[in-house]
Each structure stands twice: as structure tokens, then as C-alpha cells.
Amino acid sequence: MDVSADKQRINRRMFLKITGWGSFFVTIGIFIAGTVRFLFPRVLFEQPPTFKIGFPKDFLPAVPDMRQGTLRVYEQWKKDHSVWIVREGNRLYAIYAKCTHLGCTPNWFADERIFKCPCHGSRFYSNGVNFAGPAPRPLDRFRIFLASDGRITVDKSRIYRFRDFDKQGAYLYLEV
């Protein structure tokens, strides 16, 4: 009998060794994979990233006047969601109330029609574009879209920076 040919054949001992160790490592592997999956919870008890702000008819364009201009800033979602809803012409967008300098929360000054950051004095026009202070870019915006129930929805998990302001989702086009 040829010795080398005999060596290459899988004999009973080899077979048991391979299946034994194989099933051992497969079991360990499944256990590790299961443990890793275990650490990713399915349900989160966090504030959902999306919230609804109302129907398009709730955000009619401002009647242009000397004081308010054509822009309108809605403040009622700032406290809970750090969001200003702004209507500019036919566009509605959700401005993230977080200074692009170091992350403080700016304030809206209705009489001056600007946002001011209390920390280092950055200033932004009512559409969020910076014009003074250390802020390096305009205020970021959240995704805004019309949900299937006809209500406008803001998605805080998607942030648009200045260069993406004209992308779909960064604003909502309203007919009226």
C-alpha cells in the first residue's frame, strides 16, 4: 500500500477530529455572534428622531410687511426639539438650533430678525446664514418632508450642511 496516498485519505480519526473541533468552533462562533447581537437592543426608550409639526396650511407665507419681511420663524419646537421651522418664500425648512461654532443654543430675536448665540456672539440671519462672529457656516438643517398622512415631518437623524441646502429633503416645497 502506498504510504503517501494513505496519508491523504481522510481516515476515521481525522474525520472525528475535524467534525469534533469543527462543531466546537461553530458553537463558540454562534455563541459569540449571539452575544454581540444581544448587546444591540431592538427597542429604544429614546425620543424618536422624527416628529410631526402640522399641515402645510399651518405654515402660510407671511404677509410681507416692513417689519417681518417675507420670512417667518416658528419657535414652538425649539424647547423640546431644538428646531426652528422657517418659511422662506415657497420653501419650508427646519433649522437646527445649535451654533455651528461650538454647539451652544442661539436665541431668536424677533424685533431684530436675527439669531444670536449667547456664548461667543455669532449672529445669523433669519434663514440661518451667519454674518458675524466666529460661526464658520450657516446653521444646519434637518430633513423635512410630507408624511403619508399629509402632515409635515421633521427627521432629526438626517442633518444637512450649507452645501446641501438645495438637496431634496433639506427643504419642503409648498405650493401656497
Added chain:
Amino acid sequence: MSRKKSLWKRIRRSQVWRSIFRHDYTDTRKNRILQIRSNIFLHIHPARIPSHAGKIRFTWCMGGITFFLFIVEVITGILLMFYYRPVIEYAYQDMKYLRFDVPFGIILRNIHRWAAHLMIATIMLHMLRVFLTGSYKPPREFNWVVGVNLLVITFLLSFTGYLLPWDQLAYWAITVGANMIRATPFIGHEGPFALVDKYNDIRFMLLGGTEIGANALLRFYVLHVIVLPLTAAVLVGVHFWRIRKDGGISRPL
């Protein structure tokens, strides 16, 4: 007097005594070695110590001090666990309770805190000493690697412990730390070559969510009191064992 002595003798001759203490303690060379070798807590220590081991100006005893501080952390940590609950509603209150009302609570908490700070300092000095004396060189190179792992675990122990008081300092420090993890390559959702999003990256796995909340507090607690100390204890065992296997405590050439 003589009755007392005979009682003592009887105790020492009893089976209970002899089953625990397997040799007598008269000061002979043999007994000195047996004292070390027959004791589970001492057997990791060499039975004979070379005279150069006492040269504290060479080793600074920094590894030993670090180990001592680790023991202090374990003992004070266990005691703190009797009063601390890792739940959002209670964590901060329990910390305050420990500080202001639990008997010896404030000193216990401060010992835990300062020993942790000191441990970082001594572990760095230990590393410096090992580097300066060249004690990382073969055959001790693997022990250097074990030591680096222990250093990382010590940092992680400090990091996880930092969240537990659940005050503003803790919350924002861990916010910053956890935000760094976003930038991990491949498995962090803001890192280079990110393969995952916010809901299944490495930060999500650590925090048990996308923000620092109840899950993060509980996870950091479990890591801080079980996972990391246990891993550290095992690695400390390996570290000490390798000192002996690699030629004993370091000495001047």
C-alpha cells in the same frame, strides 16, 4: 498557664488545625519556603527572593503600588456597591446619600476616587521605569504587551467609573468620550470607511442606544464592577506569573 499551653498544643495537634496548616512555623529554611509554597495567596510569589529585589531605587515598587491601589479599589468599590444603584432615578441621589449621610460614605467614596487617580499615575510611572531600565527587552517583551493591556483596562475602568455619579460632569465627559467612538474606522458611523449607521455602530453597542441614557448607565456599571476588574485580575495574574518565568524581578545589570 500550663493548662493554657496544653490547650494550645491540643489545638495544634488537632486534625482541623493540621488539615489547614500543613507544616509548622519554626524558622528554618525549609519552613520559610513551605510558607510561600503551601499558601495559595503567596504561591505566585517566588519562594526565594534575590537580594537585589529589595533595591527600591531601581524598581520604585511602582508595579507593586499599582497592585496595592487595585486592591484598595476592589475593596472600597465593593463597599460602595452596597449603597449605589445604577438607575437614572437613583444614581445621583445614591451618590449624594453616600457623600452626606452614609457612615464613612464620604471617605469611602474619596478613597475610591483618589486611589483611581493615583493608580493612573503609578501605572504610568511603572511604565516609565520599565522603559528607562530596558526591562521590556527579551525575554520580557510579552509581559510588556500584557502590561499595555492592563494600562488600557485601567483607563477603561476610569472612563466607565466616571459616568456613575450621573452628574453634569459625568454626563458631558462621557458624551465627549462616546462621541470620539463615532470616528472609529469601519465600525463607527462617522469614521472613515463607515460600514454602519447610527443604530448599529460600536457606539450604539457601548451605550445600548444612540444617547447616554439608562442603558448606558447600566452598561458602564456592569463593565466597571464586573467585566473590567475581572479581566484586569486575570491579566495581573499573568503579568506576575510572567515576571517569574522571565527571570524574576528586574535588576541592575
